[in-house]
């Protein structure tokens with residue numbers, strides 16, 4: 001049994017989650033976990049460190065085999081070695097792909113609210129964000145009419161799909177993905193499918209890789225994967241781009257080479273191999289622990305903080321709190337939580353249209369930390385009236 005209850009002091013380790021604040025703040029924001037990485041990964045990294053020579057790396061065949069094996073085992077789908085382009089991270093890779101397949105001033109569409117870095121890299125590359133806002137009733141739904149209308153009106157070139165979707169914690173079904181592919185196909189829109197959260201999915205839900213839909217999807221899409229969210233390795237800088245379409249792949253590989261981002265970090269290479277070949281049992285235990293934290297949070301909030309509505313995530317360790325009954329903007333609420341209660345969360349408007357009124361809460365931490373954070377949140381919401 002892995003002891004996910006173990007509280008690890010991450011303060012003063014130069015980690016963004018805990019060290020961004022000088023004083024003691026409980027960080028429930030950025031998407032990394034307060035858990036140790038699986039033992040086989042730690043062991044191989046120790047061995048690499050002990051070697052004491054940290055020169056340029058080479059990607060061995062075991063690296064490709066590990067990614068292929070994981071797809072087969074987890075998603076019952078066989079990918080080819082020739083489709084894989086190793087790289088240093090999903091966001092740098094998406095940025096490079098944006099540069100390859102669009103020009104400054106072009107329009108890129110997102111289903112919002114969505115992961116804030118998509119918005120940032122689009123804007124930092126001088127492209128424009130077009131939002132098609134998801135509609136919420138009991139769960140979030142895609143408005144296909146709006147999505148296609150915005151594509152046509154704005155001559156959209158690229159769609160970045162978050163599959164599973166951060167911050168709302170939903171997976172996309174086969175039918176939903178098929179409809180999106182049809183619309184993109186008939187309007188010549190390239191789909192970038194970010195599948196970094198593919199492994200953090202709770203039973204009975206299942207992640208569906210976009211390329212598993214078949215030839216049509218394969219022809220117009222590029223997929224991004226990484227072991228970083230799943231095994232808590234974000235600092236190791238390793239990810240893969242999977243491209244079935246040979247013509248697209250050639251262009252991507254040239255761009256990766258031009259920017260010298262075609263070599264993952266030497267420690268990342270070793271970690272990916274171990275993660276995808278020896279850490280399946282660890283992942284199963286992790287999912288149980290996370291699910292327990294999610295259920296605990298749902299129960300706690302429903303019983304103690306009736307002003308807040310919480311969605312039960314199907315995927316990811318990120319929870320999306322509906323704070324629209326709180327008479328404060330989500331940005332002010334986040335500032336208030338940080339300043340008065342030493343609790344850091346992400347406020348909704350950074351996730352684009354549809355984000356206002358919500359906050360994102362990362363529950364990937366030991367239960368003790370989770371309980372402390374929820375207790376602080378409860379008192380903060382109770383006392384909010386006095387703030388007005």
Ligand SMILES: Cc1ncc(COP(=O)(O)O)c(C=O)c1O
Pocket residue numbers: 031088089090091092115162166194196197226228234238239
């Ligand atoms: C949807 C999504 N894509 C990408 C990333 C970051 O990827 P990387 O660290 O490999 O750039 C995150 C991190 O939270 C994410 O949620």
